[in-house]
Amino acid sequence: MPRLDGKVAIVTGAAQGIGAHYARALAEEGAKVALVDILDGTAAAESITADVPGADVAAFETDISNEAACLKLVDDVVARFGGLHILINNAAMFGTLKPQPFDEIDIDLWDRVQAVNVRGTLLMCRAAAKVFRPQNYGKIVNVGSDTILKGVPFMLHYVTSKGAMYAFTRCLANELGEHNICVNTLAPGLTMSEAVESWGPEGDHDKGLVIAARALKRPQVPEDLTGACVFLSSPESDFMTGQYVAINGGDCFS
Numbered sequence: 444m445p446r447l448d449g450k451v452a453i454v455t456g457a458a459q460g461i462g463a464h465y466a467r468a469l470a471e472e473g474a475k476v477a478l479v480d481i482l483d484g485t486a487a488a489e490s491i492t493a494d495v496p497g498a499d500v501a502a503f504e505t506d507i508s509n510e511a512a513c514l515k516l517v518d519d520v521v522a523r524f525g526g527l528h529i530l531i532n533n534a535a536m537f538g539t540l541k542p543q544p545f546d547e548i549d550i551d552l553w554d555r556v557q558a559v560n561v562r563g564t565l566l567m568c569r570a571a572a573k574v575f576r577p578q579n580y581g582k583i584v585n586v587g588s589d590t591i592l593k594g595v596p597f598m599l600h601y602v603t604s605k606g607a608m609y610a611f612t613r614c615l616a617n618e619l620g621e622h623n624i625c626v627n628t629l630a631p632g633l634t635m636s637e638a639v640e641s642w643g644p645e646g647d648h649d650k651g652l653v654i655a656a657r658a659l660k661r662p663q664v665p666e667d668l669t670g671a672c673v674f675l676s677s678p679e680s681d682f683m684t685g686q687y688v689a690i691n692g693g694d695c696f697s
């Protein structure tokens with residue numbers, strides 16, 4: 444039997460990039476999946492429907508930094524799929540950000556990054572908890588980044604927001620444990636998503652350094668992350684919470 448049979452999942456930031464791969468992997472394991480993004484995710488949802496026999500997925504256009512939008516989204520997902528059991532907080536301001544010295548980051552941009560990456564995760568957790576608590580079950584996977592333990596420079600807005608995911612996950616796991624809700628951080632290393640692939644030649648130097656620091660010396664691809672995402676979403680990890688799981692080919696600095 445598929446590992447997520449009968450489960451309903453939300454994946455945020457799933458119109459493209461790694462989030463679309465998480466959504467596909469969950470659908471392949473039998474979950475019904477809501478692909479949530481500020482962009483139109485219809486094409487990503489149709490692609491999963493076309494490729495995965497029996498898949499039941501749908502796209503929802505939502506800004507996760509908006510509280511009312513998150514509450515409506517969860518209501519709409521429950522109405523469409525009949526429940527909610529899994530929340531993958533993958534959406535973030537990442538691919539559109541450019542490396543900058545910390546004292547040149549526009550303050551409005553700083554605020555927007557925290558509003559999406561941190562407040563958006565909070566709002567999605569609060570909305571989902573309204574369903575998870577009464578059913579005494581839920582799985583929350585917060586997507587972090589292995590940059591937080593390396594102190595990667597020139598992305599202070601982004602890395603700070605991902606550092607928050609580490610603490611957020613630990614605290615929320617302790618608040619929600621009594622309701623049998625698991626909260627974990629999945630922290631990718633540098634991964635060849637569309638956004639990273641689109642970096643210019645100046646990005647090649649950084650990619651080379653990252654690969655050299657790994658035990659497994661090759662580029663990381665989205666498919667390297669989907670196994671952990673499914674595991675953290677499945678009953679196989681039901682006694683695992685508050686953890687930081689780095690998937691980065693064994694980079695020893697994280």
Ligand SMILES: NC(=O)c1ccc[n+]([C@@H]2O[C@H](COP(=O)([O-])OP(=O)(O)OC[C@H]3O[C@@H](n4cnc5c(N)ncnc54)[C@H](O)[C@@H]3O)[C@@H](O)[C@H]2O)c1
Pocket residue numbers: 455456457458459460461462479480481482505506507508532533534535536537538539559563586587588589630631632633634635636637638639
């Ligand atoms: N690719 C990497 O190297 C890497 C490494 C570590 C962590 N991550 C994390 O993995 C996740 C996915 O990375 P990616 O490379 O696919 O990045 P990406 O920037 O391509 O994807 C992020 C997605 O989030 C969506 N999004 C942004 N703001 C939103 C909002 N307000 N509401 C709803 N959706 C919104 C975007 O439209 C986009 O589809 C991110 O959380 C990123 O921080 C990526």
